[in-house]
Structures are given as structure tokens and as C-alpha cells.
Amino acid sequence: MKDKLRIALVGNPNTGKSTIFNALTGLNQKVGNFPGVTVDKKIGFSKLADGTSLEIVDLPGTYSLYPKSADETIVFEVLSDRNNTSHPDLVLIVADATNLKRNLLLYTQIADLGLPVIIALNMMDLAAKGNMEIDIDGLAKRLNVPVVPIAARKSQGIEELKKAIQYQTHASFQNPTIDVEVIAPGLIRAISDELNLSNPYVALQIAHQYKNIRYLTKPQISKIEGLEKQYHFHSQKSQAAETIARYNFINDILLDTVKYNSVALEENISNKIDHYLTHKIWGFVIFILILFAIFQSIFAWSEYPMYLIETVFVWFAEMGHRFLPEGALTNLLIDGVLAGLSGVMVFIPQIALLFAFISVLEDTGYMSRVTFMMDRLMRKVGLNGKSVVPLIGGLACAVPSIMSTRTIENWKDRIITIMVTPLVSCSARLPIYTLLISLVVPKKYVLGFINLQGLALMSLYVMSIMAAILVAWVMKGIIRSKIKGYFIMELPVYRMPRWNNVGITMFESVKTFVTQAGKVIIAVSIVLWVLASYGPSNKFEKIEQKYDAPGLKSQYSKSEIDRLIASEKLENSYAGVLGKSIEPAIKPLGFDWKIGIALITSFAAREVFVGTMATLYSVDGDATKMESVREKMAGAKNSSTGLPIFTVASAFSLMMFYAFAMQCMSTMAVVYRETKNIKWPLIQFTYMLVLAYTASFIVYQLLK
Incomplete structure (x- = not known):
């Protein structure tokens, strides 16, 4: 037996796949990308009672192995390519017990790929409420795979699922559910010979998807294209024939293993609630x-x-x-990084x-x-x-x-x-x-x-x-296009929230926010502190000499002189010069040069604005008076007028700017990556900046 098993978690959307993933792995998870694509790859880790380590790969939700999106293409690639780094030793299929007919379609496809399978039959509690009786043993016997009844939201059946995983690692492959070779016998044999495949259903799927499968070479794609013409292969007709055969198989099994109470069911609670929550008004x-x-x-x-x-x-x-x-x-650590x-x-x-x-x-x-x-x-x-x-x-x-x-x-x-x-x-x-x-x-x-x-x-x-x-x-x-879009969505029944899942989501989200924002904040804070602490030529020396005059020393206390020196040094620093250079453009919005610096630094990420304000006011402030960033900003005064910088007009103007401006380099990068054309992020940046400036200008002029 292997010391480590890789398990692929597969299922239709809204079947509770994420709940089971969290139940099996807890907080022991990491997120990356599948190699070569930008599709999220979520991996979790767990251990069985016998010490076997589990690596659980949560594959994108899909109704079928025939993909409708890039995410769904990944599922077939991972399951069919034994050289794929995520290829599993075992497939755990999550099925909704209240909708077995549709969910078992995906099972029959994966079973025919020749992989060991376990079915986690989720939402058994809802099936019981819906007057469904499922013969679990009979279903497992007919399908020739382990079927584990669970209610993941209530953490029922998770231990039994782990035991089934431990047992199934010794089990043989299940039988095919349908005879796929009768669908396109000549083509399947030809593709199998060409690619050296032992599984006929993999060959049939490749016949449908070869243009989008990344592990095929260009010569192989050309060869398959030629074979399809030779055998007059029609993809849509083939899919229809396969689907009919699969549903005939499923219907025969469900007829013997699932029974419904003959008493007419009243409208369920979810439908009653939906009368109000989805009402057009x-x-x-x-x-x-x-x-x-x-x-x-x-x-x-x-x-x-x-x-x-x-x-x-x-x-x-x-x-x-x-x-x-x-x-x-010390100043860098406290006034830069810590602030x-x-x-x-x-x-x-x-x-x-x-x-x-x-x-x-x-x-x-x-x-x-x-x-x-x-x-x-x-x-x-x-x-x-x-x-x-x-x-x-x-x-x-x-x-x-x-x-x-x-x-x-x-x-x-x-x-x-x-x-x-x-x-x-x-x-x-x-x-x-x-x-x-x-x-x-x-x-x-x-x-x-x-x-x-x-x-x-x-x-x-x-x-x-x-x-x-x-x-x-x-x-x-x-933007012009003649193609019409469509929207298909299944509404899940209403349920109580799973508080452990909510807790995991909170933890992961906060961790991501702190680590990702923290890295940028530390980098920007260090650079900003240097720019705010040093200036061109000998300007800082002249400021020191200016406030060393006896007249000023008698006029102000030492703490006041220190504050005036810090303020004037900041204004004449490299950061100050940068802020002053854009101040004429942003003054009509109610912003001063310090806010201008924050606008520039926060192009890396919006949340850098707060860190920038904290760093600037720490460099500018009284070192003997420790205050929070909110207290520092609340007490900030305009050096020319003596009035507060953050008034109702300027604050709402600033909120308008951040509401509309594209100040996130990560977003621009992902827009370029998804569109494969630099013009779209540039158009997006430009229109959002114009929108932000206009909205900010109008709000400030109206409220000032």
C-alpha cells in the first residue's frame, strides 16, 4: 500500500463538494494554479487511521466531462492523463442524494475512464425529509463501487468516508457502465492505436475534445483531425447517443434502488421562502x-x-x-514598517x-x-x-x-x-x-x-x-457581437450555514489579505520612508540651520521645533517633491500633496493608502506623542490655511476617487492575462481614472 494517496474530489456544482473538502482537510489547505493555466488548484491534506497521508485535489465543479468552460476542461485532463501532476489514485465523487439521476451521469463517465471510485452520497438528511428511500447497499452492489451515505453539513458520515477510502485503496477497478465502443468503433480503435491508449472511453473523449487538450502534441491533433474525417465522426450525434445510453443505465438502477413516498408532497419550505426572497419587487x-x-x-x-x-x-x-x-x-522600523x-x-x-x-x-x-x-x-x-x-x-x-x-x-x-x-x-x-x-x-x-x-x-x-x-x-x-448569451443555474435549497466553514473562510480570507497586503505594505512603507526621510542636495541641513536660530528657540518649545522641523523636512523630501509635482492636478479634488503621494503609492494596491498615511504622518508627527493613524489624520491641518485637511468634502471626494479608480496592479495583470490583449487593461485603467476624477471633482465642488 502507498504511504501517500492522491484523491481527486469531483462533483456537480452545489453538491457540497467544498464542505466535504473542508471536513476532510480542515485548515490544512493551499491554493495555487494548475500547471499552464490560470484555473485555481485547491489542495488539502489529511491522514487515515492507518497513517496513510492523503493529498486531496478539489477539481472544479462540473455536470459532465464534456466541458463548457476552461475550468471544466481541467477535470478531464487531470483524470485522463496519467502524467499529469494531479492525476489521482482514487476519485471521490460527491453526489446529491436528492438529485441522483443527474449526478450519476458524471459518475458513469468517470467510471468508464477506468479509475477507482468512491461515491459520497451527500444530503441524505434532505433526501429523508423529501420522502426518498435509497437502498445504499443495493446501489453499491449495482454500481460495483462503495457508496457512503453522508450529511456533510452535519458532519455525519465523514469517518465512514475515511474508512471507505482506506478500504478502496486495495480494491480493483469497477466495470464499465456502458459499451462506448459501439458509438464510434473504428475511430476509437484508430485513436487508441495512435496514442497507445488502453481505455476506449478516453479515446472517445479525446475525439470530442482534442482541440482543447493540452497534453496532445500538434502532430497528434492533426492525426486525430484526419481520422475523424476518415470515419465521418459527428461529435454532437455521438454525445447524444452516449447520453441516452448512460441515462438508460441510470434509470434501470434507480428503478430498483430508489423509492418515493406516493403521498403528494406539499410545496417545500425553500419554494415558499422563494416567493418572497426572489419576488420582482x-x-x-x-x-x-x-x-x-x-x-x-x-x-x-x-x-x-x-x-x-x-x-x-x-x-x-x-x-x-x-x-x-x-x-x-529605529525610525525605519517604527515610523516605516510598523506604522x-x-x-x-x-x-x-x-x-x-x-x-x-x-x-x-x-x-x-x-x-x-x-x-x-x-x-x-x-x-x-x-x-x-x-x-x-x-x-x-x-x-x-x-x-x-x-x-x-x-x-x-x-x-x-x-x-x-x-x-x-x-x-x-x-x-x-x-x-x-x-x-x-x-x-x-x-x-x-x-x-x-x-x-x-x-x-x-x-x-x-x-x-x-x-x-x-x-x-x-x-x-x-x-462593443458589438451577434451571439446571444444564456444563463443556466440551479437554485440550492435553503440551509443553515455551516459555522465551521464560515470560520475557515474567515481565517483563509484574513490570512490572504494580511499576507498579500502585508508584503506590499512592507515594501512600499520601506521605500516611502526612505523617500520621506531624505531629500535632494542640502535642503535638510538648511532646515536644521533655520530652526537653530536663537529667536526661534525662544519662541517655540523643543517639541514644537521638532515637529516643525519634521514637517518641513517631509515637505522638502523626495516624497514631498513627488507629491508637490502632482498637487496642481489634484487640488481641484480637495487633495493636498500628502494625499497625492498616497494616490501614487496605492496604485500597487488600494489598501496601501492607509499604510502610506500612517507612514507619512509618523515621519511628520511628534515623536513624543504616539497616536493611531485615525487620530493623526483627524488632527492634520493645512499648512496654508490652518484648516483640517480631511473635511466632509475632501473625505467624500477621496472616497469617490477610490471607488472608481483602477488602483490595483494585480487586477490589471489578470485582465491582461484573461484577455491576452494589452488594450483592454489600458482602456479599463483610462476610463476608470476619468470616471474617478470626474466624480471626485463634482462631489468636492458640491460639498466644499
């Missing part, structure tokens, strides 16, 4: 109310933990200045809450209903219903959301979706929004329960979604 009202509750909670529940994190970082800064020797290295990190770490509670709410909405099945409702609106602006998934996903991050547009077959719909998805407010904007809102929006309640800060935050998110829809409508008339 009340559905949108309820969705807005749910968003309202989420953003109220983000402000209310995160306040205390954010205060604790701020306090901890202020204490670290105080201890650093007290015990570390004075010098450039930059504090600007990001303080928003962990809000990021965690946002992802927790998104996870709950997805887990309960409500997010699918939002997608369904928004489909009506999407079609009116010329988008495919599938565009809703990336747009909703954009609330978390635009990068994976843009990658998910591969499921949209229509080229025009996909391009428009890619172009507008970054307009949806992502988690990277949340620290900027909450910081600026806390500075200028009073922390008070209207009608006793409506938090004005939460209301302002929700308005920004709703505005971002409406902006994406409006821009999509404009692009609908600019």
Missing part, C-alpha cells in the same frame, strides 16, 4: 435590507477589536522609541466580518437567489446572467472574480463583465472607506437603530454596483 427590498444590516454590523461589531489593535500598535511604537537606540534603523502595517492590521475585524457575512449568504443558498434576481437586470443592460457571479464576487476581490468569467461563453458578455467588475467595491477599499467615514461621519444613530456610518458605507457599495451596471449598459452599445 420585495426580493430587491429584502436584499437592500440585508445589505443594510451587514454594513451596520460591520461598524458596530468591529469597533472594540479595532480599538484594541490600534492600542497594541501604539504601545509597540512607544516601547520601540523608548528602548531602541535612536537612529535611522504601515498598523494601517492594515487594524482593519482585520472588518475584513473578517465582511467575508463571514458573504460566506453565510453563500452557505444558506441566498447568494444564488441574488444572482437569479440580478439576472433580470443584467439582461436589460446587455449582460449574460452569468455575469452576476463575478460582480457579486467582486465584493471580496476583483482578481478571482475576473478569472471566474471563463464560464461565460459569449465573448462580448465576458469582455464587458471583465471591464466593469473592478468597479464593484472590493475588500481592499473597505479600510479606506471605514477610515474616512470614521473621520467625517458622526457616530450617531437615527431612529434609534440606524448607524449613520454604516449607512454611508452601504451607500458606497450600492453606488459601486449601480455604476458597474450603468457602465455595462454604455459598453453594450460600444
